[in-house]
Amino acid sequence: MRRSTSIVLLFLFTLLAGSCVSGTKTDNGGARKTKGPNEPVKIGFSMDTLKEERWQRDKDLVEKHCREIGAELNVQVANGSDSEQIKQAENMLTQGIDVLIVAPHNGDIAASIVEAAHRQNVPVISYDRLIKNSDVDLYISHQVVKMGEMQAQYLLDHVNKKPANFVIVGGSPTDNNALLLHRFDAGAQSGRCRGRLKRRHRARSCSSTRGSKPGG
Numbered sequence: 001m002r003r004s005t006s007i008v009l010l011f012l013f014t015l016l017a018g019s020c021v022s023g024t025k026t027d028n029g030g031a032r033k034t035k036g037p038n039e040p041v042k043i044g045f046s047m048d049t050l051k052e053e054r055w056q057r058d059k060d061l062v063e064k065h066c067r068e069i070g071a072e073l074n075v076q077v078a079n080g081s082d083s084e085q086i087k088q089a090e091n092m093l094t095q096g097i098d099v100l101i102v103a104p105h106n107g108d109i110a111a112s113i114v115e116a117a118h119r120q121n122v123p124v125i126s127y128d129r130l131i132k133n134s135d136v137d138l139y140i141s142h143q144v145v146k147m148g149e150m151q152a153q154y155l156l157d158h159v160n161k162k163p164a165n166f167v168i169v170g171g172s173p174t175d176n177n178a179l180l181l182h183r184f185d186a187g188a189q190s191g192r193c194r195g196r197l198k199r200r201h202r203a204r205s206c207s208s209t210r211g212s213k214p215g216g
Contacts, residue, residue, distance in 0.1 A: 040071055041070075041099070042071070042072045042074070042095070042098050043072065043097060043098065043100075043101065044073075044076070044089070044092035044093070044095075045100075046076050046078070047076065048105040055103070058103075058127075062075075062101070074092055074097065076088035080105055082110075085102075085105055090116055093122060097122060100113070100123070100125070101125045101127050102126055103129060104126070107130050111131055111132065114136055118135070125137060126138070126139040126140070128140070128141050128142075
């Protein structure tokens with residue numbers, strides 16, 4: 001995740017040094033105020049949650065990089081609430097942020113955040129989770145489908161020739177990564193796997209009733 005965060009900050013530096021904060025016209029014909037050479041770049045970071053340790057690490061890394069480049073960072077955490085995330089993002093936009101990073105709770109509902117930002121000519125980075133049905137300026141994440149394929153291959157490599165029962169549980173249906181990660185379900189039902197894996201539940205997880213490690 002450190003590499004992904006560094007890429008985001010590199011993109012921000014390039015983006016904010018260019019036309020996106022130097023008077024580009026907005027959708028309604030207005031123009032953003034050109035920033036002076038000594039004015040700090042203002043970055044908004046809208047986060048779904050900090051409950052998991054990895055999100056706290058991401059927050060700390062973004063804060064560290066922003067200090068290094070002299071940018072002002074405003075972090076808002078929605079605690080799993082779509083309405084709160086929208087409200088927080090709109091509030092940051094009224095404060096004149098130059099770019100908005102969004103780790104959405106719901107990839108569909110967060111599209112309204114992108115629309116609101118673009119009305120003010122503020123570029124949006126969809127971070128880790130894709131904001132669907134929107135024209136985000138950058139989407140950065142892991143190779144999620146590849147990760148799912150690796151998990152599926154681990155199951156195949158460690159199951160006996162006799163059929164084995166696995167419970168496959170994923171994540172929230174509002175998290176696009178959970179859907180991408182478990183595209184390997186189709187592979188588990190293919191001829192290559194048929195007869196070796198027996199699907200027992202529609203929920204998606206990677207815990208095995210035979211005690212194998214799901215993630216490698």
